[in-house]
Structures are given as C-alpha cells and as structure tokens.
Amino acid sequence: MNVLxxxxxxxxxxxxxxxxxxxxxxxxxxxxxxxxxxxxGEFVAITGPSGSGKSTLLAIAGTLERPSGxxxxxxxxxxxxxxxxxxxxxxxxxxGFVFQQFHLVPGLTAVDNVATAxxxxxxxxxxxxxxxxxVLADVGLAHRAGHRPAELSGGECQRVAIARxxxxxPAAILADExxxxxxxxxxxxxxxxxxxxxxxxxTVIVVTHDPDVAAAAGRVIRLxxxxxxxxxxxx
Amino acid sequence: MKLxxxxxxxxxxxxxxxxxxxxxxxxxxxxxxxxxxxxGGLQPSRMRPADVWPxxxxxxxxxxxRALLSAVGVAIGIATLVAVLGISRSSQAQxxxxxxxxxxxxxxxxxxxxxxxxxxxxxxxxxxxxxxxxQVISAAAVGDVSAQVYRNDRIPAANTxxxxxxxxxxxxxxxxxxxxxxxxxxxxxxxxxxALVLGAAAATALGVDRADGSVQVWLGEHxxxxxxxxxxxxxxxxxxxxxxxxxxxxxxxxxxxxxPAEIYVRANPASLxxxxxxxxxxxxxxxxxxxxIADPADALIARADAASAFQGLFLALxxxxxxxxxxxxxxxxxxxxxxxxxEIGVRRALGARPQHIAVQFxxxxxxxxxxxxxVGAVAGGFATFVYAASRHWDAVVPWPVLLAAVGIAVxxxxxxxxxxxxxxxxxxxxxxxxxx
Numbered sequence: 001m002n003v004l005x006x007x008x009x010x011x012x013x014x015x016x017x018x019x020x021x022x023x024x025x026x027x028x029x030x031x032x033x034x035x036x037x038x039x040x041g042e043f044v045a046i047t048g049p050s051g052s053g054k055s056t057l058l059a060i061a062g063t064l065e066r067p068s069g070x071x072x073x074x075x076x077x078x079x080x081x082x083x084x085x086x087x088x089x090x091x092x093x094x095x096g097f098v099f100q101q102f103h104l105v106p107g108l109t110a111v112d113n114v115a116t117a118x119x120x121x122x123x124x125x126x127x128x129x130x131x132x133x134x135v136l137a138d139v140g141l142a143h144r145a146g147h148r149p150a151e152l153s154g155g156e157c158q159r160v161a162i163a164r165x166x167x168x169x170p171a172a173i174l175a176d177e178x179x180x181x182x183x184x185x186x187x188x189x190x191x192x193x194x195x196x197x198x199x200x201x202x203t204v205i206v207v208t209h210d211p212d213v214a215a216a217a218g219r220v221i222r223l224x225x226x227x228x229x230x231x232x233x234x235x
Numbered sequence: 236m237k238l239x240x241x242x243x244x245x246x247x248x249x250x251x252x253x254x255x256x257x258x259x260x261x262x263x264x265x266x267x268x269x270x271x272x273x274x275g276g277l278q279p280s281r282m283r284p285a286d287v288w289p290x291x292x293x294x295x296x297x298x299x300x301r302a303l304l305s306a307v308g309v310a311i312g313i314a315t316l317v318a319v320l321g322i323s324r325s326s327q328a329q330x331x332x333x334x335x336x337x338x339x340x341x342x343x344x345x346x347x348x349x350x351x352x353x354x355x356x357x358x359x360x361x362x363x364x365x366x367x368x369x370q371v372i373s374a375a376a377v378g379d380v381s382a383q384v385y386r387n388d389r390i391p392a393a394n395t396x397x398x399x400x401x402x403x404x405x406x407x408x409x410x411x412x413x414x415x416x417x418x419x420x421x422x423x424x425x426x427x428x429x430a431l432v433l434g435a436a437a438a439t440a441l442g443v444d445r446a447d448g449s450v451q452v453w454l455g456e457h458x459x460x461x462x463x464x465x466x467x468x469x470x471x472x473x474x475x476x477x478x479x480x481x482x483x484x485x486x487x488x489x490x491x492x493x494x495p496a497e498i499y500v501r502a503n504p505a506s507l508x509x510x511x512x513x514x515x516x517x518x519x520x521x522x523x524x525x526x527x528i529a530d531p532a533d534a535l536i537a538r539a540d541a542a543s544a545f546q547g548l549f550l551a552l553x554x555x556x557x558x559x560x561x562x563x564x565x566x567x568x569x570x571x572x573x574x575x576x577x578e579i580g581v582r583r584a585l586g587a588r589p590q591h592i593a594v595q596f597x598x599x600x601x602x603x604x605x606x607x608x609x610v611g612a613v614a615g616g617f618a619t620f621v622y623a624a625s626r627h628w629d630a631v632v633p634w635p636v637l638l639a640a641v642g643i644a645v646x647x648x649x650x651x652x653x654x655x656x657x658x659x660x661x662x663x664x665x666x667x668x669x670x671x
Contacts, residue, residue, distance in 0.1 A: 013671060030671075055670045065665040086590060088280040090587020099668065101583045107297035122281040125289075145325040164585075176670065196640060 001076065003172050003203045004038040004061055007069030007081075011056050011226075014222045029226060033070065036221060038205060040171075045200040045214040046207045048223035054207040055176060057223065061205060062095055063087040073079040076170055077202040092120050096165025098194075100177035102157040103162075104149040110156075111136055111145040114164045121168070135163045139193060155186025162193050172203040179210045191216045278280035279584040282594070293597035298571070305567040306607030308560025310378060311649060313608045313640045319614025321632040322622050323546040329628045337412055337470050339505040339532040340372075342511060344518050347495045347527035351603075355525035359493035361518040362404065367585030368513055370506035375410040376495035377401040377477075380485045382455025384431075384478040386441050392455070396440040400454065400478045401496065402485035403432075410499040411471045412612065418446025418463035425462055426481025429454075429488070436475040454478065455489055470531040471499060488592035561647040564600055568655035570595065579659050580667030596659050600652025601645055608644020610635045 011031040032124045036046050046054050059065035060072060063079050072079040076225075079087065084232070093194055095179040114132035115125075136145050139159045149157055158178060167175050173193065179187035187210060195216050198204040206213055214220050221231035295302040314641050344365065349355040365374040379398040383392070406415065408420045419425075420432055431454065433443055443461050451458045461482065468474045485491035499520065502510040511530075515523035567605070579592055616632045623630035665671055 018639070035354075059665040059668075059670040062584065063579075064668065064670060085279055086277070088583070088588045089277040091584060092280045093277055095584075097581070097584040099581075101577065101669075103577045103668070104292075105578055105581070107293050116582075118583050118589060119286060119290075120282055120582070120588075121278040122283050123279070124283065125286065177666075214587050 002037045002039050002073070003042070003075060004036075004205070005071070005073040006036050006057075006061070006067075007071040007073075008033045008035055008036050009067045009072060010034070010059060011053070011065070011066045027093045031067070034223075034226070034228055034232075036228060038203060039137060041197065041198070041201055041203055043138075043204045043216070044206070044220045044221060045217035045219070046088070046205065046221045047100070047209065047214055048050070048229070050130060052223040053226040054223055057209045058176050058205070059172055063090055085120045086102060087190060088120070093168065094171045096168060096170040096173040098158070098161050098165050098173060098175035098178045100180040102154075102158060102161045102181070104148070104157055106149055109146050110141060110147055110152065110160045113160055114167050117164045131167055134161070135167045136160070139163045142203050153186070156188055158182060158190050162190065162197070166197060168203075170202065172205060175204070175206040175208075177208060177210075179208065179213055187188075187212060189209060190232055239308045257415050265515040280591070281589050282587070286562040287594055288602070290595050291602045294575075294595070294599045295603060296661045301567060302603055302606075305519065305564050306603050306610070308561075308563040309557060309607035310560070310611035310642050311615065312555075312557030313561045313611025313644050314552060314615040314618065315611075316558055316643070317612050317636060318618040318622075319546055319549040320636045321560050321630065322614060324631040324633060325576060325619060325623045326626075326637075328631045329626075332537075332629075333469060334532055334536070337532070338501075338504065339530070340502050340507050341470050341531055342500045342502065342507070342514065343453075343471070343497055343529045343531060344500060344514050344555045345526050345527050345529070349522065349525045352364070355519075355522065356494045357496075357498070357526070358519055358521070359488070359495070361495055362498050363512060364517040364520075365498060365500055368502075368510060370503040370504075370510050371501060372501045372571075373406055373410045373496055374500045375404040377403045377474075378485070378493070378495045380455070380480065380489050380490060380491045382489050383532065383614050384437075384452055384454040386439070386443075386452055386458075393400070396437070398434075398440060398476055398478055400480065402482040402484065402491055402658055403479040404527075407479070407499065408465075409446045410444045410501045410643070412473065413468045413471070414448075414466045416450075416464045416466045417444075417619030417641060418461070420463050421479065421481050422626045427483045427487075427528065428481075430458055430462045431459045431464060432479045433461060434465050434475040434477045434479070435467045438464045440476070446671055453566070456481070457488055474498075474522050505650070553593070557643065557647055561651040563628075564603055564648060565651040568600055568657065570594060570650060571599075572655050572659045573624055576662060576667040577669075579662050580664050581661075583664035583667065584671050591658040592662075593660040596656035597649060597652040601648040604644045604648025604651065605641060608647075611644070612640045615640070 009031060010033050013028045015032060032211055034057065039073060040059060046057060056065065060067050063074065067080050074090060077090060078214035080109050105116065111129060111132045114136055117129040118131060133145060136142055139162060141156060144152060144156055178190050191213055194204050194206065204216065219231055222229040346355040346357045362374050362376040365371055378401060383395045384398050384400055384402050403421065405423055405426055407462050416435065421430065433441065446461045446464045448460050449461055449671055450461045452461060500514065509529060514528050515526035518526045518554060582592060616637065619632050620630040
C-alpha cells in the first residue's frame with residue numbers, strides 16, 4: 001500500500017491582501033498538477049532549487065496545508081477532503097515532522113520536548129516522559145535529557161527533534177531540510193538516524209538541498225517550478 | 236544505535252491505558268463515530284485537562300520578566316479595589332462602633348420657626364415636662380446667656396473666639412454622655428456662683444489647660460473660675476465651643492431667661508421611636524408644630540454614607556486600572572503569539588487542534604491575571620491594615636472581597652486572553668512553520 005499518493009495536485013498561494021506589502025504580491029502557483037506515489041518503507045528525498053515548491057509539497061503531504069486542487073491520499077485517507085479534526089488526528093497518530101530550525105520549545109528540557117509529541121494524544125504525563133526518555137536514549141542523548149535546547153548543540157537539537165518525530169510511532173516521518181542548519185558531521189549523524197528509522201520500516205520523506213541526504217535516499221524526486229522533473233513514479 | 240522496535244510496544248501500551256481517561260474535547264462527540272470510521276478508527280486528538288495548567292505555567296515561566304510586568308496592571312487594579320473596600324469597611328466599622336458606644340438614643344429638642352418664620356422659643360417648663368415622659372432617662376437643657384467670655388479683662392471686645400455662653404442644667408453630661416478632661420461639671424452648688432465649664436475647643440481657644448479653680452476668665456464683666464473642661468462631645472459637637480455656667484448664676488448676673496435653647500433627651504433605646512412623636516407636645520403643648528426634633532446619630536450615619544460616596548469614585552478608578560491591566564495582558568499575549576508562531580506550528584504538526592492552542596493561550600492569560608490578582612489582593616489588604624493602624628482603627632478586610640477580587644482578575648484574564656488565543660488558534664500551520 002502506498003503511504004502517500006498525490007494525484008494532479010496543485011497549490012496556488014493567494015496574493016497577500018495585507019496592507020504594507022508593496023508591491024502587492026500577486027497569486028503564486030507553487031505546485032502544478034503534481035502526481036506521485038510513495039510506498040510504505042521508502043526513503044525519498046525531494047530536491048530542487050529554491051522556490052520549486054518543495055516545502056509546499058511537504059506541507060501538503062503532511063496535511064499542514066490543503067491543496068488548491070487534486071487528490072491527496074495519505075495512508076488511504078482522502079486528506080484533501082477530510083475535516084480539520086481528522087487531519088489533526090492523522091498528524092497526531094501517523095506522521096512525525098522534523099524541521100530545519102528544529103522548532104523545539106525553548107522552556108522545555110530535551111525529554112519534555114520529545115514528550116510533547118504525545119501531549120495531544122491524551123497520554124498521561126508520566127507515560128509521556130517514560131516513552132520520551134526511551135526514544136531519547138535510542139538517539140544517543142540519554143545524558144542530555146535534562147538539558148534545555150539552548151544548552152544543546154545544533155546536531156543534538158536535531159536529534160531531539162527526530163526523537164520527537166519518532167516517539168509517536170508514526171507511519172511516516174516528514175523532514176524539511178533536516179541537515180540545513182548543521183555542519184557536515186552533525187548532518188551525517190542525522191542522515192544515519194533517519195536511515196536507521198527507515199530501516200525499521202518507517203517511511204521517510206526528506207526535502208533537502210543536501211546531496212548527502214539525496215545519496216542516502218532510495219529515491220530522489222526532483223522538482224522544478226512546481227512540477228516534477230524526475231522520480232515521480234514509485235520504483 | 237539501540238533497537239527502536241522494542242519501544243513500539245511500550246508506547247502502544249502507554250497510549251492504550253488512557254483511552255478511558257477524560258479529555259479536553261467534550262464537544263463533537265456525536266460526530267466522532269463517523270469521522271473515526273473515515274480515518275480508520277483514529278482517536279481524535281485530545282489533551283488531558285490535567286495538562287492545561289502546566290502548559291500555561293510553562294509559557295509564562297519561559298518569559299518571566301514579561302509575565303511579571305504584564306501582571307502588574309491587574310495587581311494595581313485589584314489592590315485598589317481591595318484597599319478601597321477594606322478602608323471604607325474599616326472606617327464604617329469604626330463609626331458603627333463609635334455610634335454603639337455613644338448610643339443612638341439621644342434626641343435633641345430645639346425651637347423651630349413659628350408660622351410667620353420667626354424663631355420660636357421653647358417654654359421654660361419644657362425640660363420638666365419632657366422628663367415626665369415614662370421612657371425618658373434624662374433631659375437636660377442649655378439656654379442662651381447674653382454675655383461673651385474672654386481670657387481676661389484686657390482682651391478687645393471683638394475677640395470673642397466665637398465662643399457661645401450657655402447656662403446648662405447640672406445633669407447635662409449624663410444626657411449627652413460628655414466626659415471631663417479636667418475638673419468637674421457644674422453642681423447644684425457651683426451653679427449658683429461664678430464658676431464655668433469650658434468645651435474642648437473653647438478651652439483651647441482661651442488657652443486654659445487646667446480646671447483646678449486657679450484659672451479665672453472674664454465673662455460678661457465678671458470673673459468666673461474654670462471648674463471643668465469637657466472632652467469633645469461626639470453626639471453634641473456644638474457644645475465643644477461653649478462656656479457653660481449655672482442657670483441660677485446666669486439669671487442672677489445676666490437676667491437670663493429660663494427658656495431653653497436646646498434640650499438633650501436620653502430615652503430608653505427600645506422606646507426611642509415611641510418617645511420621639513411625644514416630644515413636641517411635651518415641650519410646647521401650645522405650639523407643638525414649632526418644635527424641632529433631631530437625632531444626632533443621624534449625623535454620624537450621614538458621615539458614614541459620605542465616606543461611601545467617595546468609595547464609588549475610587550472603585551471606578553480601580554476598575555479602570557483593572558481594565559488597563561487587562562488590555563496590557565492582551566497586548567503582551569498578542570506579541571507572544573507573533574513570537575511563538577513556530578511553537579504554535581509545531582503543536583499543530585504534533586496533532587493539536589485549534590481549540591487546544593486556544594485553551595493554552597487563554598489559560599496563560601488567566602494564570603497571569605490570577606497571579607496578579609492574588610498579589611494585588613494581598614497588597615490591598617496590607618494597605619488597609621497600614622491605613623487602619625495609622626488611624627487606630629481595627630482593620631476590616633472581608634474574605635468575600637478578597638475572593639471576589641481574585642475572581643474578577645480571572646475573568647479579566649480570560650477576556651484578555653480570548654483575542655490572542657483566537658489569533659493563535661486560527662494561524663495556518665504551514666504559515667506558522669514558514670513552509671510557504
């Protein structure tokens with residue numbers, strides 16, 4: 001079964017009607033009828049130049065954004081037409097996110113940041129922390145569990161963020177430039193971590209500029225001007 | 236790296252144990268069944284109520300200085316409300332205590348105006364007639380004496396110091412509950428001789444500080460010995476600036492009439508209402524309509540009412556401070572929402588529904604305002620104690636006022652949090668995460 005299917009998906013960002021933006025932005029089409037399928041257990045890298053629609057594609061795949069047109073099937077669900085409540089449930093239970101800027105909550109320790117991923121599933125606090133501590137140990141940061149993000153290196157922050165994405169046992173992890181803020185060594189750690197997660201059956205979809213990530217991926221989808229230039233079909 | 240597969244069971248277990256637990260999402264339960272079917276039996280996202288306050292406290296603890304400053308406005312507003320109510324309650328309690336000790340059973344009878352608008356006069360028989368009413372405990376009269384009092388015979392006649400000279404019945408102190416600062420009141424003996432008792436203000440004006448008989452003052456071309464000085468009389472403050480001499484000596488030296496200017500009547504407290512309508516007929520049976528009756532306790536009660544008139548003004552000021560404090564919290568929260576867009580986006584990505592985000596921000600505002608309100612209530616109570624202590628009152632800070640103050644702060648916080656919370660909840664996740 002496919003984890004993700006996009007059929008003829010397009011996305012147009014409306015021009016900004018807000019005062020103060022001058023010249024007034026006109027409508028921008030980020031994606032033009034994109035069709036692709038990603039199967040269970042794949043490690044897919046989405047690459048392309050800036051403005052090619054990579055991040056928009058990731059947001060639509062992760063149900064953070066609705067397409068302007070087309071069909072999005074996520075784990076068999078029609079994500080383009082489900083109400084927001086169901087999309088939140090899908091995100092809580094089935095998808096993990098990793099971001100370039102880590103986006104850890106500054107006031108929380110590493111273990112509590114990881115535990116936040118289970119907050120919206122109604123898991124009691126003690127169980128959340130227990131599960132978070134285990135995953136934090138899996139990514140090799142057991143000794144940093146009590147540290148806040150400001151006390152961690154960039155590579156450690158991203159590993160905490162990956163642990164946060166993993167702790168809910170998602171079917172897919174979606175990462176947006178996960179190595180974009182890291183040096184080469186820390187980037188390799190992150191790639192190895194994502195490859196390891198993928199090796200245990202979790203689908204990993206990474207938007208990246210980093211050739212090392214692309215090299216680690218099983219398939220590379222290239223975007224150009226909102227269209228798929230290569231790699232759209234499942235192998 | 237260690238095995239991750241092992242963890243799959245533990246997390247599944249830990250989520251499984253919570254299914255019976257209560258959730259923050261009580262709405263939409265009816266439609267959950269159909270959507271759960273559509274999403275392959277997925278539980279809708281939910282947040283435990285127990286997680287709401289720790290989450291709110293976290294948001295405030297992350298920016299403690301900002302939280303502190305934005306709570307100050309509410310604290311000031313609440314402190315003002317509590318202090319105003321506390322101080323006015325204390326002042327009223329003080330007045331009530333004063334009235335209680337003095338008794339509210341004193342009535343004054345004086346001559347009113349007659350039909351033609353001229354000042355009427357009470358008949359000389361009035362005090363005796365009033366004393367004959369069964370429930371009257373005592374009745375004492377004072378009357379006009381056409382003389383002025385001076386410190387000595389060399390003071391110019393114009394320097395009267397606004398002191399009135401009255402003759403007074405010897406049982407006047409009992410009727411008005413006057414106490415002597417020094418010396419004794421007039422007795423049947425001293426009332427026949429040139430002796431006088433000074434009211435508190437009159438003694439100060441004349442510079443007389445002892446009443447052992449060694450001091451003489453110049454009254455109507457005669458030397459009078461000061462035999463007593465009164466303390467201020469709360470229920471008859473008009474006596475404070477008088478010089479009181481005996482009725483016989485007034486008649487003898489100044490040909491003063493026996494018609495009383497004022498009669499102080501102390502009646503049985505339980506029968507006060509019954510006694511009051513009888514007084515005009517007893518005082519002046521020929522013209523009861525010309526007799527004026529007053530209840531001096533009314534003046535003290537009016538004083539308490541006057542104090543509470545200002546209370547309204549100060550309460551309004553406290554309310555304005557509270558309003559400004561609430562706007563301050565809303566302002567800070569709006570800025571916080573702008574700054575915390577990534578956090579909001581991450582929470583949405585982790586499955587939070589808009590109402591979870593809204594609840595988080597409203598809870599932060601409520602917590603902030605409640606903390607400010609609690610500090611303000613304590614500060615207002617403290618201010619009440621300090622003010623009451625400086626006035627030698629007993630401080631009265633009613634518990635309901637303190638609880639209501641914190642309750643008002645919570646409401647202000649909730650209202651202040653609504654707009655920022657809605658902005659946070661309506662933020663598009665992709666925009667919050669800069670994925671556009």
